Amino acid sequence: MKTPKIYLGTDSGATTSKIAAIREDGSIVSTKLLQYPTDAHKGPAAITAAWVRAADEYMTANGLDWDQVNGVGLAIPGPFLGRGILGKTANLPAELDGWNVGKDYAAALSARAGRPIQLTVGNDGNYGGVGEASVVQKLGPGSVLLLAPGSGLGAAYIDANGLPLDGDTFTAMEAGHMPAPLQLLNMPVLNCGCGRAWGCVEAYTTISGLPQLLREFLKKFPDHPLAASTAPDKEKVLSLRGLAQKGDELALAIFDFQGKVLGLHVANLVQALDPTWIIIGGGLMDLESTTEEFRQRYLNIVRDNALPFCWPTQREKLRFSAASLGELSQAIGAAQVARITALA
Numbered sequence: 399m400k401t402p403k404i405y406l407g408t409d410s411g412a413t414t415s416k417i418a419a420i421r422e423d424g425s426i427v428s429t430k431l432l433q434y435p436t437d438a439h440k441g442p443a444a445i446t447a448a449w450v451r452a453a454d455e456y457m458t459a460n461g462l463d464w465d466q467v468n469g470v471g472l473a474i475p476g477p478f479l480g481r482g483i484l485g486k487t488a489n490l491p492a493e494l495d496g497w498n499v500g501k502d503y504a505a506a507l508s509a510r511a512g513r514p515i516q517l518t519v520g521n522d523g524n525y526g527g528v529g530e531a532s533v534v535q536k537l538g539p540g541s542v543l544l545l546a547p548g549s550g551l552g553a554a555y556i557d558a559n560g561l562p563l564d565g566d567t568f569t570a571m572e573a574g575h576m577p578a579p580l581q582l583l584n585m586p587v588l589n590c591g592c593g594r595a596w597g598c599v600e601a602y603t604t605i606s607g608l609p610q611l612l613r614e615f616l617k618k619f620p621d622h623p624l625a626a627s628t629a630p631d632k633e634k635v636l637s638l639r640g641l642a643q644k645g646d647e648l649a650l651a652i653f654d655f656q657g658k659v660l661g662l663h664v665a666n667l668v669q670a671l672d673p674t675w676i677i678i679g680g681g682l683m684d685l686e687s688t689t690e691e692f693r694q695r696y697l698n699i700v701r702d703n704a705l706p707f708c709w710p711t712q713r714e715k716l717r718f719s720a721a722s723l724g725e726l727s728q729a730i731g732a733a734q735v736a737r738i739t740a741l742a
C-alpha cells in the first residue's frame with residue numbers, strides 16, 4: 399500500500415511553537431491545538447532542534463511517520479533580509495539577526511527524516527491568511543483579502559492558487575499602516591506606533607489605538623463609568639469587548655466606529671486587489687469572547703461601509719466571512735504553502 403503523503407507546518411513564536419499537518423488533498427489532519435516551547439533564548443541550534451522535537455511529538459500523537467512528510471512550511475514573524483533570512487526584530491533575541499533560519503531548519507529536518515526535506519519559509523501573518531483562505535476557497539474559488547484587527551492589524555492577500563503576496567522585501571500587505579480616509583470619519587489624526595503621522599488605519603481599528611479612541615468617545619459619553627475610572631488605560635480598553643457583549647452603548651459605539659473604518663479600508667484594498675473573499679479575523683471575531691449577534695453586527699458594518707465604494711461587479715461578487723481557524727491558522731497555512739509548492 400502506498401503511504402499517504404503529508405505536509406507539516408511550524409508556526410514559531412518567541413516562546414511557543416505550534417505544529418499542524420495537512421494531507422495531499424489539502425484536508426487538515428487535526429485541529430487540536432498543541433503548543434511546544436521554542437527555546438528562542440538558547441540560540442539557532444536549540445530552536446531548530448525544538449521544532450523538530452515538536453514535529454516528532456505531533457506526528458506520534460497523530461499516528462504519522464517521517465516517511466510520509468513531503469514538505470514543511472515555517473511561519474515566522476519578519477522582517478526578513480532575504481527568503482528565509484531573519485532581520486532585526488524586537489520579538490526575538492538580537493543574536494538571531496541575520497540568521498538563515500530556512501537553511502538551518504531544512505538541514506535539521508533532512509537529518510531527522512534521513513532524506514532531503516523541502517522547506518518553505520514565510521511571514522506568519524501571510525501564512526495565517528493562507529490557512530484561512532484554504533477554508534473559504536473550498537466553498538468557492540477566488541482570491542482572498544484577510545484583515546484581522548487585534549493588538550495590530552494583521553493583513554494578507556492570498557491569490558486564487560492559495561499563495562500569499564509577499565512583496566519584494568517581504569513586507570507586502572502591511573496594510574494597517576496605510577492612511578484612513580479621515581474626511582469621512584470626523585476624528586482627529588491618531589498616533590501610530592510606526593511613527594507615520596498620516597492617520598494609520600491600525601490606530602482606528604485595533605487595540606493599539608483604543609486608548610486614544612476611548613478618550614475621543616468619552617467626550618460623547620461623559621457619564622459612562624469609564625470616564626471616572628482611575629484604572630490604567632490598558633485595563634480600560636481591554637474591558638470594552640466584554641462590555642459590548644452586554645450591550646454597553648459606549649463600547650458598541652467604539653466597535654461600530656472601528657467596523658466602519660475597517661469597511662472603508664476593505665473598499666480601499668479592493669480597488670487594488672479585486673478579491674472575491676473578504677475574511678475578517680482577530681479578537682472581535684473570537685468565538686469564545688464574543689456573541690454571534692456581536693460578530694454579525696460588526697461584519698455587517700464592515701460590509702455596509704465597504705460596498706458603496708466598490709465597483710458594481712464587485713458588489714455582486716464579494717463574499718464576507720469570519721475567520722475560522724483561530725490560533726492554528728498560521729501553522730495550517732505554513733503546511734498549505736508547503737503542499738502547494740510541492741504540487742506546483
Ligand SMILES: [Zn+2]
Pocket residue numbers: 574575590591592593594598600
Ligand atoms: Zn502606522
